[in-house]
Amino acid sequence: MKPFTTLSAPVVPLRLANVDTDQILPGRYLRKPRSAGYEHFLFHDLRRDAHGDPDPEFVLNKPAYATAPILVADRNFGGGSSREGAVYALVDQGIKVVLAPSFGDIFASNAAKNGLLTVAVARDVIERIWEVAEADPESPLTIDLAAQTLRIANEDAVPFEIDPFRRECLMKGLDDIDLTLSHSDALDAFETEYANRYGFRNPT
C-alpha cells in the first residue's frame, strides 16, 4: 500500500446525503473481478438517467470535476453494505480522500485498508468546501495527514480528528497482516490459553 502524507488537489463536490455502498457500487457488479476496473461501476446508477445515458447534471460527469481526487459528500457516506468493492471503485477512479460529516463505519475501515483516507468534517466546513469548488473547480484543497489539518484554497487551516491507528497505517502504508504477525508470540500464547479456558466455544 502506498503511504499517504499530504495532498493538495481539486475537489468533487457531491451534495448528496446517505450515499450508501449500493449506490457507490450496485450489487450486480460485485461479482466482477478487480481486474475489470471498478471505476467503470462507480456510482453506476446514480450517474445515469432512466435510459442509461450519462446524466450531464451528475457532478462526476462534468469535465471540470471528472478527474479530481478528493470527494466531498454529505452525511452518512458509505453506509449500508460491507462491500469493499465500493472502496475499489473509488480507488480505481483515482479518488484519494473522501470528506463527509459522517461515514458508514465498515466503509471507513475498508477505505483505510486500501490507502483511501476518509475524514469526518463538520457540516459547515463541508458546505464551505462545496461553495469554493463550485465557484472554481480548480481551487485546491490541501490535506496534511501528519499535521491533521485541511486548508481550503488560501484560507486558514482547519484541524481534524482521526483514529491514531488508522493514521499510522495510512502514513506508513502498513499491511496490517504483517503488523499482526509481528505479535505472533502473544497470539500463539493467547490461542493456547483461550482454548483451555473457553474450549466449549469451538464448534462441535
Place this chain on the structure above:
Amino acid sequence: MTSSTPQTLYRKIWDQHVVTTRDDGTALLWVDRHYAHEGSFHAFDQLAASGRKVRRPDLTVGVADHYVPTRDRAKGSAEPEIREMIRLLDANTAGSGIRLFGLDDPDQGIVHVVGPEQGLTQPGLLIVCGDSHTSTHGAFGCLAFGIGASEVAHVLATQTLWQKPAKTLRITVDGSLGPGVTAKDLILAIIAEVGADGAAGHVIEYAGSAITELSMEARMTVCNMSIEAGGRAGMIAPDETTIGWLKGRPAVPQGQAWDAAVAQWQTLKTDAGAEFDREVRIDGASIAPTVTWGVSPEHAEPVTGTVPDPAQAGDPGRAAAWEAALDYMGLAAGQALSDIRIDRVFIGSCTNARIEDLRSAARVLDGRTTVIPTMIVPGSSAVKRQAEDEGLDRVFTASGAEWLESGCSMCAATNGDMVPPGERCASTTNRNFRGRQGPGSRTHLMSPAMAAAAAVTGHITDVRRLGDVR
C-alpha cells in the same frame, strides 16, 4: 479495572478476546467464528496473492446464499458469472479445508439464518463475516459485526482483527408491543428515531421488557437492522429464551461442556450501574405497524400516517434529501401511506424469513388470494422443510404466492431475482436503498404480516384492519 467496576456486556466480551492492546487503545481481538459466503472471493484472492494460509480453518464456515438460484436449482444459474461465484466459494473453502453449506447441502440458507440455526452462533462469541448484517447474531449476546474483504483476509490469515473500542448505546424499550406489531415495526421505529447514522461508531445493546419478551427470531430481526441505524453491532443479553432456543442444536457443546457453557453464558449481562455513552428510551406500546416511504430505512412512518412533507423537514439538507426520495419513489407529500399501490411482494431475507415470519405471513394469507405477484423465499432450507411440515407452503400456494428455494434472492438482487424498474415492492428486507432490489426498483420495508396484507389488497394496508390479527 477492578472486578467491582460495573461493566457493559460489550466490554465483558471485548475483554475476553483481547490478544494485545496498543497505547492508542486499538486492540488485537481473537475471532471465534468467521462466516464466509460467495462474496468472500476477494479475501481468498488477497490471501493467495500474499502466499498466506488459513490459520484456523475449523473456525470458518462457508454458506452459499447471495448468488444461489431460487428456482430450478438443479439447473443452476443461467448466468455464467453467477455460477462462477458459487464455484469459487466451493473451491476456496475446499482448498482450505473449510466446512461449507453449499448449494446442494440440505442445510444451506442465508448465512445469518444458518449460523444460529446450526448452533454455530452462541453467546459470548466474537463473530465476523464479510457482510454488514452480521449484526444479526448479536441477538444471542455475542459480539458480531460485518467486515470488508481486507479484514476477512486478515481473519483468515491470523484468526484476529484490529479493533478500536466502540462507544456504547443502550436502547431500552419499555412496555410491550401491541397486537399486530412486530420486531420489524419496532426496529423501523427505532431507526426513524435515531437516524440512519444515529448509532455510527456505537455498539447498541437492546434492553427493556419489550425486548426480553421477544422470541429469538424476533430478536434477530431487531439486531439484524442495527446496521441500518449505523450501529457497529447490536446485542441482547442471553437469557432463558436464548439458552432454550440453542439447546440440542448441532454445533452447541454437549453434556458437561454444555453445562460449562451455560454457566458462562449466565455471566454475560450488563452489570447494574454500568455506564453507556448514550441512552435512548422508547415506549413499546406507542409503536404502530411501520413502513418506509423513502430511500433510507430512516424514512419510516406508522402505517396510519402520511408521506411527509419536505417543507417540514427542519433543515435544508434534509428537505433536499426528502424531496429527492419522493421523486425517486414517485410519491407526493401528504398522501396517505395506506393509499400507496404496490406492484409486487417479497417475503424473505435474513431480516424476516425465519419460521415465525413465515407463520405470521401465512396467518394473513390463509383463505385469502394475492392480487399481485408474491414471492416467498425461506431463510434456509431447514426453515423451508419446517414450513412444509407445518403446511405453510400449501397456504402460500393456495393464495397464489410463489414458494421458492432459500437464498438472499430479491433482497439484494445479486442472484438475478429483481424488481423491474419503476415497480413498487412491499418487502420484508432491510434496505430500501435506491436500486437495491434492481435498477429503478422502489422498495417499501415492512413486516411479513404487513407484506402479506399488501399482497392480498394491492396497496399498503394496516394489517390490524384485516381483523384476526394475533
